[in-house]
Each structure stands twice: as structure tokens, then as C-alpha cells.
Amino acid sequence: MLVFVGQAAHALRSEHASEAGGERDAYADRAQRAKGVHVKRKNPYKGQDHFTAEAKKAGYPARSVFKLEEIDHRVRLLRQGQRVLDLGASPGSWSLYAAQRIGAKGHLLAMDLKPLEVALPPYAEFFIGDALSLETEALSKFSPYDVVLSDMAPNTTGNRLSDQTRSFDLFMRALDVAVALLKPGGAFVGKIFMGEDFTLAQAAVKRHFSKERTLRPEGVRANSYEVFLLGEDRRATSLPEKNAEAPR
């Protein structure tokens, strides 16, 4: 973690002098984040360029970091020493954020179809792969996990139904992996595009976790139909399918 804060500080220090005020703000924000303090801001996705620039200044490759940061602070997801799996990790903002939050006593395994655009600390590993075709075993290096994250999304085609279907397939695969590799009590966060199958996905989360909720972070663009389904407190024994709607 110190490596990153140090690198970020160096990068920030080396920026143009006229941005000195912004540098101090970004560095202070990032230092606060690493301590687990939520840096409150208005919807970071309004005024897109500014907030993409803000993420980059803080050392993250994409502003998607603001979504995970918000989820983390709303549900107290990430803690020092945890083991985390990050599916669909490229370009790397979530992995970097999660690595900072779990610290050097934790372990992170990240994967994506595409390479990362950031370096991860030594206690975090990344590999290129397809979550839909990999054996679950290939994702188990640091299992059992405390947290499984999936920000996986298909390349959108403009055909909403087809995009939703592919998002649903990615979500359900991530959930299967989470169910197989999480500790009892562990947590799952998965991105899904809202569509007809959404209630099926929700019911599946309820079977395996004692608490299910849907979050749409402020950072999601107004015209996006993505949401995040969360499962908290992985059940030691999953409910049978017919009881998916059983009271909690």
C-alpha cells in the first residue's frame, strides 16, 4: 500500500505547478480513502471529464473507482487483511482501491479479458482470462475469500435486450464463483444491467446470502441501466431454489 501512496505522491508532485492546489486535494483525498474515510463529493459522473481527471490525478486509471468507494462506505465492505477476488478488473481502479483497503496483510486476485493499466502491490496478483470459460479452480488462489467483486460488463452493442442477456450471464457466473469460493459470512458485489431477468438474479443472491440489496451508486451515469446487486453474509448452507423468496 505504501508503494502506491508513495508513487501517487510522486506523480502528483511532478505535475505542473499551476495544479498545486488540485494536487494537494487529490493527495489528501487518496490518503483519506486509504484510511477508509469516505471523501464526500457530489455525483462524480456529472461533468465527466473533470472527474475522470480527478480519478487519474489520484492515481486511478478510471473513475469507476468512485462507485466502489461509495459501495464500500455504504456497506462497510473492505477491511485490512481481507482476501478479495476481483472479476473484470481492467483497467484496474477497483483492484487498486481494494488493494489499498485490504493492505499488505491481505491478498487480492484480479482477472480480466484485457490487461491492467496499473501496477498492483506484491500482495495482489492479476491474470488474463475469460471468467465464462475458466474453471472455478483457476480463481481459487487466495480462497476462501472474504469478498468477491464483479464489475464485469459486456461490450455494449446498442441492442438492449442482447446487452442485458450478456450482462446477466456474466453476473450469474460471478455469483457461481462467489458461492464456490467465499467464506461463510463473506460478501459479493456484482454489476448487472437492469432487465427482465433481474428478479431471477436477485432471487439467486437471496438463496446464498442472508442479506441482499441493490445499489445504484451516485457515480452511475444517469442514462445507464447498470446496478450492483450485493449479497452480504454468505450462508453456510444455501437455501433450496424453491425457498429463494423465503423471509430473511
Ligand SMILES: C[S@@+](CC[C@H](N)C(=O)[O-])C[C@H]1O[C@@H](n2cnc3c(N)ncnc32)[C@H](O)[C@@H]1O
Ligand atoms: C467496467 S469494466 C471494469 C472496470 C474495473 N472495475 C475498473 O475499476 O477498472 C468491465 C470489464 O469487464 C471485463 N469483462 C467482460 N467480460 C469478461 C469475461 N468474460 N471475463 C473477464 N472479464 C470480462 C471487460 O474486459 C472490462 O474490462
